[in-house]
Amino acid sequence: MRVCVVGSGGREHALAVALSATADVVVAPGNPGMEGLERSDVAPERIEADLWVIGPEQPLVEGLADRIRGRGGLVFGPGADGARLEGSKAWMKEVLVAARVPTAGWRAFDDIGPALSYLRALPGPWAIKTDGLAAGKGVLVTGSRDEAVADVRAKLSGVAFGAAGRRVVIEEALSGQEISVIAVCDGRRAYPLDCAQDYKRVGDGGTGPNTGGMGAYSPVPFGSGEIVGHVMERAILPTLHALSKRGINYRGALYAGVMLTEDGPKILEFNVRFGDPEVQVLLPRWAGDVTATLAAAASGALTDDHAADFSKQAAVCVVLATPGYPDKPEPGAPIEGLDRAREAPGARVYAAGVAQSPDGGLVTAGGRVLDVVGTGADLVEARRLAYQAAAMVRWPGVVNRSDVADFAGHTDLADHTDHADHTDHTGGRA
Ligand code: AMP
Ligand code: GLY
Numbered sequence: 295m296r297v298c299v300v301g302s303g304g305r306e307h308a309l310a311v312a313l314s315a316t317a318d319v320v321v322a323p324g325n326p327g328m329e330g331l332e333r334s335d336v337a338p339e340r341i342e343a344d345l346w347v348i349g350p351e352q353p354l355v356e357g358l359a360d361r362i363r364g365r366g367g368l369v370f371g372p373g374a375d376g377a378r379l380e381g382s383k384a385w386m387k388e389v390l391v392a393a394r395v396p397t398a399g400w401r402a403f404d405d406i407g408p409a410l411s412y413l414r415a416l417p418g419p420w421a422i423k424t425d426g427l428a429a430g431k432g433v434l435v436t437g438s439r440d441e442a443v444a445d446v447r448a449k450l451s452g453v454a455f456g457a458a459g460r461r462v463v464i465e466e467a468l469s470g471q472e473i474s475v476i477a478v479c480d481g482r483r484a485y486p487l488d489c490a491q492d493y494k495r496v497g498d499g500g501t502g503p504n505t506g507g508m509g510a511y512s513p514v515p516f517g518s519g520e521i522v523g524h525v526m527e528r529a530i531l532p533t534l535h536a537l538s539k540r541g542i543n544y545r546g547a548l549y550a551g552v553m554l555t556e557d558g559p560k561i562l563e564f565n566v567r568f569g570d571p572e573v574q575v576l577l578p579r580w581a582g583d584v585t586a587t588l589a590a591a592a593s594g595a596l597t598d599d600h601a602a603d604f605s606k607q608a609a610v611c612v613v614l615a616t617p618g619y620p621d622k623p624e625p626g627a628p629i630e631g632l633d634r635a636r637e638a639p640g641a642r643v644y645a646a647g648v649a650q651s652p653d654g655g656l657v658t659a660g661g662r663v664l665d666v667v668g669t670g671a672d673l674v675e676a677r678r679l680a681y682q683a684a685a686m687v688r689w690p691g692v693v694n695r696s697d698v699a700d701f702a703g704h705t706d707l708a709d710h711t712d713h714a715d716h717t718d719h720t721g722g723r724a
Pocket of ligand 2: 572
């Protein structure tokens with residue numbers, strides 16, 4: 295089977311490597327760090343393939359899956375109708391309510407007057423979100439009413455996020471541990487992957503601005519199979535059903551951002567794709583034929599044979615970024631030591647923001663440059679192997695978190711990862 299993976303980041307690199315185990319893979323467009331993989335700059339819908347796997351949300355929201363299906367192609371990824379779950383937070387909330395999925399109290403506004411009245415009436419802290427896609431920066435969580443008011447004004451006026459912010463969703467901020475539960479869906483049935491946790495802030499201890507994700511790990515000590523089962527029963531399956539009632543045949547990954555609150559798990563958001571960098575730690579643990587599973591989901595034919603089995607091994611991903619990331623990434627630095635890191639024991643390196651330099655080497659291009667993943671018998675070993683390999687790669691001013699999956703000395707794991715508190719300023723996910 296020939297599979298076209300659409301996208302150019304670390305998530306797509308990881309998907310392409312996993313699919314290559316049982317398929318002939320082309321990545322469109324990919325990046326020059328995707329060693330040993332075929333790449334193509336041809337528009338994805340014009341590439342010859344038996345299956346398309348679309349990585350990022352933007353092309354899904356723009357209807358790429360519909361265009362390929364319109365030509366008779368088999369696609370893993372929702373059409374524009376289902377992708378609206380990520381493309382409009384207000385619509386996502388409507389679906390959640392219709393499906394009776396536990397979520398934070400909310401309302402959507404186009405006008406400043408009613409928005410500010412709601413803000414005055416709702417006890418804080420608050421989460422203020424752009425309705426539309428905002429490259430991962432559209433969410434502010436704050437306990438300061440002044441800050442919330444200023445943010446609502448900046449968004450609704452179009453100053454902060456243009457058209458994406460002209461409608462805002464204001465909701466109560468929840469607190470607790472946040473986990474990612476991703477399910478593979480075929481329109482009616484869905485099977486979950488194991489859960490993962492990502493690290494959103496750029497700095498250790500969850501400090502500094504929000505990013506697309508600075509690391510991830512799986513399994514999650516406080517994310518049991520019971521919690522995953524609960525999220526499937528209370529969120530993923532009811533949502534698929536609610537979509538189906540609207541005539542939407544959702545075939546692709548459905549990613550639930552889940553807050554483990556004192557009142558049980560609540561859904562913060564849905565994404566309509568695999569998480570980045572979550573899937574980089576899930577794929578190495580996913581036993582079974584990933585190609586067959588995604589192809590079955592794309593054809594509406596998932597069976598129990600496709601339920602994903604996860605190895606007991608642990609995986610930890612450390613993201614290496616350019617200096618200045620995420621506010622003002624400074625690209626163009628030569629990347630050294632990549633070959634050594636690729637060969638380091640228990641490690642693999644996925645390329646995200648890299649470009650070819652004229653002398654044939656690789657230079658940094660995007661904000662997030664490389665994803666270094668360690669796998670081992672447990673999180674301690676996986677973490678050690680990931681950081682050992684990460685230390686072999688260098689460019690001036692490389693930025694990475696040093697506390698991914700660092701539970702050392704903490705009996706209460708919940709105290710040691712990026713959990714939401716009431717003073718957080720947190721952006722969305724990129
Ligand atoms: P979203 O774009 O909706 O995924 O939000 C991005 C991030 O903002 C989430 O991953 C959370 O860390 C945070 N967040 C979103 N909504 C809430 C909420 N209601 N309460 C607390 N944190 C939130
Ligand atoms: N890591 C968060 C996301 O993919 O949205």
